[in-house]
Amino acid sequence: MAEHIPVPVPDGDSRVFWEGVAQGKLLIQRCDACQQFIFYPRFLCPHCFSDSLAWVEAQGTGTIYSYTVVHRAFGPFADQAPYVVAIVELAEGVRMMTRITGSEQDAVRIGAPVRVVFVEADEGVTLPYFQLN
């Protein structure tokens, strides 16, 4: 039996985000009080501690802040190596972990512009990946 990737478990913080992903939208939060963007989603603003947060759709673009090419992977990921995991800084300024997907893996560089794509990473599990512009 094939192993499955660790499945995100939607909860009171994350449910809206994953519902967005299922509809092809990248949703992040913005603080009503200090106007800063927030990711990952949470109950209060980590900047000003306001609990008045709104969901907004991100532009879906950003740049690669850092990345690694994973050669030794375990469990469900073992057969996928080598693959690129990155931290992407969105246009809104927040960072998220992701995969860089697409055919131009050798062109992956820090600072490279990327945009979101929604990929079915496992049976019934869609994740926001990014690809080079």
Added chain:
Amino acid sequence: MRPDRIAAIVGVAESDLGVTPGKTALQLQAQAAKAALADAGLEKNDVDALFTAGNWAWSPNLMLAEYLGIQPRYADGTNIGGSSFEAHLGHALAGIEAGRFEVALITYGSTQRSDQSRNRPANHATLVEQFERPYGLPAPVGAYALAAMRHMYQYGTTSEQLAEIAVATRKWAMMNEKAMMRTPITIEDVLSSRWIAEPLHLLDCCLVTDGGGAVVVASARRVGSTRKKPVWVLGHGEMLTHYGITNMPDLTVTGAVQSGQAAFAMAGVRHEDIDVVEIYDSFTITVLLTLEALGFCQPGEGGAFASDQRTAPGGAFPMNTNGGGLSYCHPGMYGIFLLIEATRQLRGECGPRQVPDAKIALAHGTGGVLSSSATIILGRDA
């Protein structure tokens, strides 16, 4: 140097190290605790405070105290990853200073190598981990690879410079009979070892071993009745900056900036006063980032600082003199071994690897994915 002497390390010991099939985390800690108390010339019933960290029980303090037959009146199970034991020592200093106990036992034990426990990803990703785990970043090496890649991008740091650290550390291990890896390696060996997560090669990564250790801390009042000369805790600082690597504010700057400043200020010593340095080396990049953050060199200059085997035996900056996590042992959370080696260096017990006339040592732990930093400065009487 700080005039007041509040608490000192009076006993240290390792358990069996390396591969210990059949042993448990409790056995390894009991073995180390017994040896460390003997080293101190103290008895089990002298211990009135217990410090441990691990994931082998829902309450490691409760299980271990019962197992050892100790009923401590003070306990601290702070778990901030591999730096927990530098934090424990700082907390023990504070507790002793507050008059809450006299003798603290700090232990660690793990059978992770025999268990093969590091290789199993969980089936589900909950809480904030759901935003990292599904992407397959191998923990913890992938996070350190992200930091190394960023440091290379920002400062031009090279794989050769990282390899210098692994090579120098191996030279120390060759002089430690307890070290697991004792054959010499070259920079070329590091660079030609297989990729784990770019830009980190196999030989940029720490060992995966079993093992345990124990440290006995006593109040100044009790130091007179211990067997060996005390190694005083002069300074302590700690800093927690993030949990997941995505949320590290700057991948090239660790919390050692703050923990180091606090420890130096408390100890009242300067960088040039430090004779020997034990720095958490989960990966070569961990050391490089820590050297910069502690202020031994400027941001971005860690690669140049570590070049020309500066940290090797005979070099200007003796570092990781037991062979480190890279070559001696690394049972998951390595921090306690930094304290053990620093103490032995200050006691002059290190034989062929002894740093001549070492009076002041710095031990720095890093936990999680560069998430926590804890710095300790130790000194002996002149």
